[in-house]
Amino acid sequence: MNMEPVKRNILLNPGPATTTDSVKLAQVVPDICPREAEFGAVMREVSDGLLRVVHAPSDTYEAVLFCGSGTLAMDVCVNSLVPTGKKLLVLDNGAYSSRAADIARAYAMDVIDAKLPVDCPVHLDEAEKLLEADAAHDIAVVYTTHQETGTGILNPVRELAALVHAHGALFIVDTTSTLAMRPIDIVRDGIDFCMASSQKGIQGVTGLAFIIGRKDIIEASKDYPVRSYYCNLYQQYDYFRKNGQMHFTPPVQVLYAARQALKEYFAEGEAAKWQRHTETMTAIHDGLAALGFREVIPRESQAGLVAAVAYPDDPNWSFERVHDTCYAQGFTIYPGKMQGKGTFRLCALGAITKNDIEAFFRVLRGVLDDLGVAVPVHYEIEAS
Template sequence: MTSKTPLPEPFLTPSGDPWLLTPGPLTTSLSVKEAMLRDYGSRDQVFIDINERVRRSLVEIIEGGDEFTTVPMQGSGTFAVEAMIGSLVPASGKLLVLVNGAYGERICKICSVYGRAFDKLSYAEDQPVSASDLDAALRADPAITHVAVIHCETTSGILNPVAEVAAVARAHGKSLLIDSMSAFGALPISSQDIHYDAVAASSNKCLEGVPGMGFVLVRKSVLEQCKGNSPSLVLDLHDQWVQIEKTTQWRFTPPIQCIVAFNRAIEEHRAEGGVAGRGGRYAENCRVLVEGMRKLGFQTLLPDALQAPIIVTFHKPVDPKFDFQKFYDELARRGFLIYPGKLTVADSFRIGCIGRMGVREIRVALEAIEAVLTEMGVQNCTPVAA
């Protein structure tokens, strides 16, 4: 009888969970988890105060002052994006979507479902969107009233030039809507530096809360004009905003534990130094990850200049002994969960840099990756034959 080599003990978080090397949901701090252990009534003043604190804090992150307000929405980030599109683009409007991945395509699908007129500028998943193309498109089609762009396209991890896009949209007098789901809280998007009318994000990405709440930060002067725009009852930003401002209550049952945990997560974000501090930690995670993977022979999809420090896409090795499912399963047994690829331009997989972790955890993950590759007998990690 042959004995199997025993597996190493998994490297787990302080709460005994695997490390989520994903774009979200992601690893949260123990204190964020503990914040969910208490029950609150939705009409309890303690909860009302927490809810208002969260709304004010989110506006502060974009330096929105009195010009912007936070409209929270139950559900995932896509709920917030759909609420933003349906509420802010009227039936008489036309949206131009800048697309270089699945999340830009999702906005197009929302427009199709809602019967909103739209057009799109499409790019390969490894290419940023173009502000000069946007300028030409807006000159060619005066019917366009709104522009939508993805801040960091999670499909590839690419960073889009939102400041340049915003400048062009403003020059043409168009309303800009930003999906900043994978970047908000880690990459700058101050309303003082970038002109936009709304930005959508969620609780469970770079702010390191738990899933369950999306939100849209909207220019008040724009939101005031949106009554009756939304074809949805539950995703009507204007109606939700009016109700919360008038009564301090959500229209429908709020995700209370999620909001209370989010409040704690925002406090930790502020203590870390806000966007600069959180983004700096992620950037260092990304640097160590990319350097380590390249030493093992892997190639990144994106050049460093286009790579956001959120999630990194790696080409799958050409080595026939590399099997992604086995690679994934063996890393999971060691305490690390990664992400499959979502590209049409390349066979790939993704590793996230965000969540409550630092370079120590990234280095241990790299050690686990090397060990798994050795066990699999993989010798060539490049996407081309040696």
């Protein structure tokens, strides 16, 4: 069968990300029972590659694979790593850390949802106050996001890790929108557990979630409450260790794509890939500035992968119409998550380059002209 060329869309949403054709086509493989040793070797190759991405030593860390999205990885960490009678502290400065607190509440866990400003990184002094208030040492786990994807804010993970560990707690970091893009060294950065999914930084396809964390804590967690039958970290880890298989049916073709995506990650190289994302993000900043758009998060607080952009104060502006017209021309943009504020996001994720961004802004300028939106765009209140 002759295959038609795959149409290339530029996804400027925060995931799934634009993939290469070689990753897409890696899914076209002979059918295989996922209980075969041959497929177990594929999963082991993916797990080992994920450890390499975050520089995790294989004698003390493990990458545990699940079938699901990034939210499933969050669920696994939240429900599996808090001992009986202990509390989870969520440093909540955005939609995705809020989701972690929601997961804990869904399991009726004892969670401290520390609501912090959504327009700036977590302040170390605020985190320290929360930990100092824990006189009874009830907080066993502290959870934060690396990049709050709804805004693009970068939280100071390494500094927070030092505080958390000084208070004897475990540190979980949601790296869903940074892993395999911003360089991460799990030991140097003081991260006990991190997570992501295949459709983000490794540039695979949707359906594989993974948790990377300390083996000693995973093994200790066998004595913690089993709050979920499907999403239990120790059970999945132990089953793979004993059998070389996922406990339940894996996303077979997705794993072949993930293996190919990791090969391409290592071929490009950590530093070169981050440089490409940086150049892509610079092109986003430049394109927004040229049209007069206002970014709502100061550049110094951004992770360098997501720009949250304020809607202009123009009666002709319509995000829906801008989205639909850009989408029809192969560019996907996405609304923001800033608690009622009118924003959209442009993201430097996936297999895209600054040339793709320059092409997008030519399309966006044409859309604004067609809608009658004044350029440079207008805001009633000047930025402070």
